[in-house]
Amino acid sequence: xxxxxxxxxVMGFDDNILELKKKGFNxxxxxxxxxxxxxKNKSNIFEEFVxxxxxxxxxxxxxxxxxxxxxxxxxxxxxxYILDEENHDLILKLCCEFADAKxxxxxxxxxxxxxxxxxxKG
Numbered sequence: 001x002x003x004x005x006x007x008x009x010v011m012g013f014d015d016n017i018l019e020l021k022k023k024g025f026n027x028x029x030x031x032x033x034x035x036x037x038x039x040k041n042k043s044n045i046f047e048e049f050v051x052x053x054x055x056x057x058x059x060x061x062x063x064x065x066x067x068x069x070x071x072x073x074x075x076x077x078x079x080x081y082i083l084d085e086e087n088h089d090l091i092l093k094l095c096c097e098f099a100d101a102k103x104x105x106x107x108x109x110x111x112x113x114x115x116x117x118x119x120x121k122g
Contacts, residue, residue, distance in 0.1 A: 005064065006043055009115045010034040012058030012072075020049060035115050040064050051078050059098050063110070063119055071098065 010017060011033050020036070021027055023045055028035040038046055043064065050060045050070050059071040067083040069091050081087050083106060092106055103109040110116045 004039055004041075006038050006040050006046070006062045007064070007116065007119050008036045008046070008060060008062035009113050010036050010060060012055040012060070013053055016053060017049070020046070030115075036062075043068070047080065057098065059095065061110070063116060067106070067110070069094075 013034065017034050017036070018027055020038075024038065024042060025046070026037045036046075043062070046062065047068070047070060051072070054060055054070070054072045056072055056076060057074045059069055061067060061069045069081045069083065071079045071081075071094055073079075081091050083091060088106060092103060092109075095101075095106070095109060096103055107120070110120060
């Protein structure tokens with residue numbers, strides 16, 4: 001994978017996400033979802049956009065050198081985590097709660113997404 005690129009399968013947004021194209025983001029629409037790629041030097045722009053525009057009760061992750069999760073609670077509070085061994089179980093628990101689903105691991109959850117399959121390192 002190109003370490004200078006980040007990728008995000010985006011849900012919980014409306015078409016205003018297309019505004020990021022003006023800032024050099026590559027965005028493709030996939031049904032009601034968006035497939036976003038961007039250079040890692042634009043990650044702060046992406047995170048700010050996500051925090052401001054993501055619907056309540058959703059999370060977003062993006063994959064680059066690190067895997068970053070941003071959760072937006074129903075009360076509007078947001079939390080950001082960079083995935084590591086210490087917070088894996090907490091992030092997994094939050095993903096299960098937010099999606100009302102049972103994921104076995106973060107890696108399996110992400111690999112189930114076709115957009116991420118070839119972008120994740122072994």
